[in-house]
Amino acid sequence: MSIDSELENIVPSKLVVEGVSKSFKSRSGVVQALDNVSLEIAEGEFVCLVGPSGCGKSTLLNLIAGLDKPDSGRVLSDGQPVTGTGRERMVMFQEHALFPWLDVMGNLMFSLKLKPGLTDAERKDVARYYLKLVGLERFMHANIHELSGGMKQRVALARALAPNPRVLLMDEPFAALDAMTREQLYEDLQKIWAARRKTIVFVTHNVREAACLGDRVVLFSPHPGRVREQFKVTLDRPRDISSIVLAEKATEITRALKAHHTSSQAVGVKA
């Protein structure tokens, strides 16, 4: 391959985080949530952000979502600086944040308001498609309070997917669910990701969850929040959270996490 064609072959990253720093003022002083963090995420990549509490994972997700602005550095989406929220980057949180006064269908229809140019009938078809994708077509007229925690998160997932964003930002979406429900959702999310080919940034404390879902696991360390190490996960998909190979990968990442934790504590003692 000639150098010219090799250069033309470069696919620009979907998301670029460039030297981003972010601090917060609190009663106990200034917290450096992120310190000069850089990260590139390819189109269609599934990236998991892992690290101990307070290392800035959610802060970074919020900056990518456009819910907050960095103090310095910038976030680019398709080469354009992120200056606010947009329907091409949808967020899903640990708490479902569904509207309790609307039924399941109503919640999806609300999110489809972000998609102009569709008739009401077309919106209903799109909503039905996504409810089917998350296995809840039968519950389209159910009230939110009638649903289990897992079902609510499925509706939240369908609602985030409905405007057909190219990027899905997920902040510990399954953390509050029981283990069985979570495992089913790992399977389902992998299927949905394969079918809809989104770029996904997924925040979690759970290393095994990260190894199960991610193409790449990015390890953060706290105070200040920095990227410490990155792991490619090349295991075949769909992945089974209980498999031995997955446990081995998770152990490798956990070892690195503990090593960084111990060394940062040691630094703290010296200082």
Ligand SMILES: Nc1ncnc2c1ncn2[C@@H]1O[C@H](COP(=O)(O)OP(=O)(O)OP(=O)(O)O)[C@@H](O)[C@H]1O
């Ligand atoms: N709005 C805010 N005001 C003050 N401090 C904040 C704010 N948001 C985050 N922080 C602080 O910034 C640091 C990073 O927080 P962040 O929530 O991003 O971490 P995290 O890695 O997502 O933590 P967790 O895993 O516990 O959710 C923490 O020390 C937190 O207390």
